[in-house]
Amino acid sequence: xPELREVPDSPPPFLGSWRRVYVAxxxxxxxxxxxxxxxxxxYR
Amino acid sequence: MRALDWVVLLxxxxxxxxxxxxxxxxxxxxxxxxxxGKTMPWYAMALSIMATQASAITFISTTGQSYVxxxxxxxxxxxxxxxxxxxxxxVVPVFYRARVYTAYEYLENRFxxxxxxxxxxxxxxxxxxxxxxxxxxxxIVLSVILxxxxxxxxxxxxxxxxxYTVIGGIKAVTWSDVQQMGVIFLGLWxxxxxxxxxxxxxxxxxxxxxxxxAAGRLNAVTTNFDWNDRFNIWSGLIGSTFLxxxxxxxxxxxVQRYLTGRSIAESRLSLLFNAVxxxxxxxxxxxxxxxVFVFYVFVEPPVLFQHAELARITQASEYxxxxxxxxxxxxxxxxxxxxxAQAHRAGDGAAHEHSLADYRxxxxxxxxxxxxxxxxxxxxxxxKGFSDTNYIFLSFVTRYLPVGIVGLVxxxxxxxxxxxxxxxxNSLATVTVVDIYRRHFRRGASDHHxxxxxxxxxxxxxxxxxxxxxxxxxxxxxxxxVNVVGSLFYGSLLGCFVVAFAFRRVGGTAVFLGMLAxxxxxxxxxxxxxxxxxxxxVIGCVVVVAVSLALTWVAPGVFAKPSSLPTQ
Numbered sequence: 001x002p003e004l005r006e007v008p009d010s011p012p013p014f015l016g017s018w019r020r021v022y023v024a025x026x027x028x029x030x031x032x033x034x035x036x037x038x039x040x041x042x043y044r
Numbered sequence: 045m046r047a048l049d050w051v052v053l054l055x056x057x058x059x060x061x062x063x064x065x066x067x068x069x070x071x072x073x074x075x076x077x078x079x080x081g082k083t084m085p086w087y088a089m090a091l092s093i094m095a096t097q098a099s100a101i102t103f104i105s106t107t108g109q110s111y112v113x114x115x116x117x118x119x120x121x122x123x124x125x126x127x128x129x130x131x132x133x134x135v136v137p138v139f140y141r142a143r144v145y146t147a148y149e150y151l152e153n154r155f156x157x158x159x160x161x162x163x164x165x166x167x168x169x170x171x172x173x174x175x176x177x178x179x180x181x182x183x184i185v186l187s188v189i190l191x192x193x194x195x196x197x198x199x200x201x202x203x204x205x206x207x208y209t210v211i212g213g214i215k216a217v218t219w220s221d222v223q224q225m226g227v228i229f230l231g232l233w234x235x236x237x238x239x240x241x242x243x244x245x246x247x248x249x250x251x252x253x254x255x256x257x258a259a260g261r262l263n264a265v266t267t268n269f270d271w272n273d274r275f276n277i278w279s280g281l282i283g284s285t286f287l288x289x290x291x292x293x294x295x296x297x298x299v300q301r302y303l304t305g306r307s308i309a310e311s312r313l314s315l316l317f318n319a320v321x322x323x324x325x326x327x328x329x330x331x332x333x334x335x336v337f338v339f340y341v342f343v344e345p346p347v348l349f350q351h352a353e354l355a356r357i358t359q360a361s362e363y364x365x366x367x368x369x370x371x372x373x374x375x376x377x378x379x380x381x382x383x384x385a386q387a388h389r390a391g392d393g394a395a396h397e398h399s400l401a402d403y404r405x406x407x408x409x410x411x412x413x414x415x416x417x418x419x420x421x422x423x424x425x426x427x428k429g430f431s432d433t434n435y436i437f438l439s440f441v442t443r444y445l446p447v448g449i450v451g452l453v454x455x456x457x458x459x460x461x462x463x464x465x466x467x468x469x470n471s472l473a474t475v476t477v478v479d480i481y482r483r484h485f486r487r488g489a490s491d492h493h494x495x496x497x498x499x500x501x502x503x504x505x506x507x508x509x510x511x512x513x514x515x516x517x518x519x520x521x522x523x524x525x526v527n528v529v530g531s532l533f534y535g536s537l538l539g540c541f542v543v544a545f546a547f548r549r550v551g552g553t554a555v556f557l558g559m560l561a562x563x564x565x566x567x568x569x570x571x572x573x574x575x576x577x578x579x580x581x582v583i584g585c586v587v588v589v590a591v592s593l594a595l596t597w598v599a600p601g602v603f604a605k606p607s608s609l610p611t612q
Contacts, residue, residue, distance in 0.1 A: 009137060010309045018312065022129045025319050029125040032323050033277070036118065037265040043257025 045442070049451030056227065056455035061208055061462070064220030068212040074494045077213035078145055078474050080304040084215075088222050089314035092301050092467070093292075094321065095221035098228055100461035101178065102329055103453075108349075108433035110333025111340075114263040116275045118330055120578065121323050123285030127292060128319035132312040134545055135293045140308050145478045147299040147541075154544045155605075156552030157483070162559055163540055164479040167296055168472060170533035172505060175468040176512030177529065178461060179205065183513065198513045201461070206506030209466035209473075210499045214304060217466045224459050231456035232328060238445055239335045244342050251385040255341060256334040258384065258400060259407050264327065274576045283578025286585055290534030294541050297471035336440050341381045343444075344374045347417045349435035357420040366420070370413035377406035469509065473501035531577040532570060535584015536562030542585060543592045550592045551605025558592035 012021050045053070071077045084092075109117050142150045148167065152160040183197040209217070240249055247255075256262050266276045292298045292315065305311035347370050348354040357363050380402035387395040421430045441453050477498045486493070536559045543555045562584040569575055569583055595603045 010307060012309060012313070018132070021316065022133065025125050025129055025316060028320060029122070029323075033122060033265065036327070037267075040115075040257075040262055040264040040266075043253060043262040044260070 045450055045454070046447050048448045049454070052448055052451030053455045053458075056452065057459055057462075060220050060223050060227070060459045063223055064208070064216040065212050067219035068216030071213040071215050072495060073491050074145075074498070076215065077495050077498055078300070078470075078478070080213075080215040080218060082304060083306060084218055084304040084310075086305065086310040086313035086317070088218055089302055089305055089311065090317035091225040092218040092221035093298060093314060093318050094325070095225050095228070095460060096297065096301070096464050096467050097322070098225070098325070098460060100457040100464070102460070103231075103457050104434050104437055106326070106329045107333035107336060107437035108435070110261060110330040111337045111436045112433055114261040115327070115330040115334060116263045116266050118264050118323065118327050119266070119275045119277055119280030120284050120287075121326050122277065122280035123282070124288045124322050125319040126281070126285045127288035128315045130289060131293045132315055135541070136302065136311050136315070137308050138545070139299065139303060140311070144303070145300075146296050146475050147294055148296070148475065148479045151540065151544060152483075155555055159540065159552045159556050159559075160479060161484070162556055163294075163537060164475050166533050166537055166559070166563070167294075167475055170530060171295065171297055171468055171472055172508055173512055173529045175465060175472065175505065175509035178465045178468060179509050180513035198510055201458070201465075202506060202510035202513070205462050205465040205469065206503055208462060209469050209506065210502045212466070213498075214300060214467075214470055217463060217470055218301065218304065220459075221463050221467070224456075224463050227452075227456050228460055231453050232332065234449055235441070235445070235453060236328075236332050236335065238449065239332065239339050239440070242339055242343075242444055246382070247338075247342065247385060251388070252335060252338040254388055255381050255385060255403075256338050258403060259337065259341075261334040261337050264330075271575050271579065274578065279576050279578040283576065283582055286538060286581035287531060287534060287578060290538040290581055290585075291530065294534065294537040295471075295530075296475050297468050300471050300474060301467070333437065336437060339440070339444075342378055344371070346439070347414060348421070348432050349439040350421075350432040351435075351439075353421045353424075353430070353432070354417070356424055357417065360420050360424070362420060363417070366413055366416045370410060370417070373406050373409035373413055377403060377410055380406050465506075465509065469502055469505045472505040473498050476501040476505070528577045531580040532566055533563070535566055535581040536588050538581060539585040539588025539592075542589055547589070547593060547596075549600075549604045550596045551603050554592045554595040554603035555588065557595060558588040558590075561591045562588035 012018055015021050015024060071080075073081075075081055106117065139147065139150060142153055144150050144153075146164075148160045148163045151163050179202050180194075180198060183194050183201055187194045187197050212220075240252065243249075243252055253262070267278075268276060269278050270276065302311040302314055305314065346354060347367060348357075380399050384396065384399035384403050387399050418430050418432070422428050441450060445453060477494055481497055481501070482489075482494060486497075539562050540555055540559050543550050543558070565587040566580045566584045569580060570577075575583075592603075
């Protein structure tokens, strides 16, 4: 049976906190989808 | 393949396998054999996770998918970053704190032994089937290149993968993945540059992109909502988020990779790297397929890319008519494409409209002729479902890439598959030994005993995967087939973990019954056959959560059980 233990949760090496990293990834996703959308529109 | 291709192929494969085995020395305990002693850096895990998905199927099937259906398959990855964020914030720290070897080990801590056993069995069914498809993909390569029967090549590849996996363990798998990803990126760029160089001198790169778009091959985003449409932005954002939550949160073949990390932060970074890199990579691979399509606008492709089947139907009385219509349509499309590119460059509106209509009309005639040829193959075999999608890219590689590069691309395809297969088989063996054998049949044995059991389990699952691989050719596009098989089981697994993390009052029996109901709902939907597979994950997950909560609400005395684990 696995046991619970304390595992240190260190901050990311950039942007200061994991929450900021997640927000950055969301902004990136929105940008990628928009870029793909306009790419598809430009060449349809 | 010429002598230089064989030299490049053999040298690449031997060096990759040897490097992986070299880095895996000392994997003689369960912790080292299954979790690499938790010593892996984030970039190794990140590339290993990516390599698992970027198997031979990525090269063979995705490019073919783009050739016949355009780039809209990329939308199936829009949910990946969303899923990765959720997993990083919730699943990763919980698994680390629970010190588990497998994701399902955690379920016993949270629920009970029968829930862990059911989740393990569902994973073994699903991943066992997928492992067969992964081995089948390179067998196609060898069949096309060497002319061997697919069954023989499947067995050859399977035997190689089994040997490599049994000896190396997770460490060998991960480090060979790192090396392979470098080779894969190199191979991708060379393939794209080559196809662009091979275009006629009068057709620029800009013309090629425009012609691909005019034929509907750059349809990267489609916004229409349709339950039957496999790939649109809605199924991509919603359905694929559930698929990737299941894949990276509940599938041991992925969980095991990020459990090898030195810390929670290293595991999170490996997943977020994939969240950022995977969509552009998939876009890039699909774009290569679109460029191969443009190449074949100017060089007449075979009516069907599966040469053996094409040879069989050439004797049919109808075939001559099909071939004539195909040839005429090709010439019409080529001429219209040249005129369209010229009109587009000149900005001649009237000529542009006329050429565009001609180009698209010729494309429809070409598609109709190909469909007729496919029908002849189906009549010849007496069964429906023929598809040559998986042969398109290989046909191009072997016919038109320069000597040496052919060997490199084939090496990439085979090495990537060996790695992906070994990772799958390794995770199947882990669940079999940790969640089934050690938990229910032989508790408290020595470390050496479990390492030996893991090697035997690896041998068993490798053999099983090879046996299942024969079914692969009946499933059409392999990349879709892998996702369909996964989606039949992922939804209920995901639902179980959602309940585990989010609803602490629900007990083991409630979620156990919920998973059975979830699987029943998924298979009922699958058999009705009128909903895209990406939605199976949503349906399965929702049914598991709903049934578990309903049972707990109706009879809390029977089904409610406070969890002893903190949730995130």
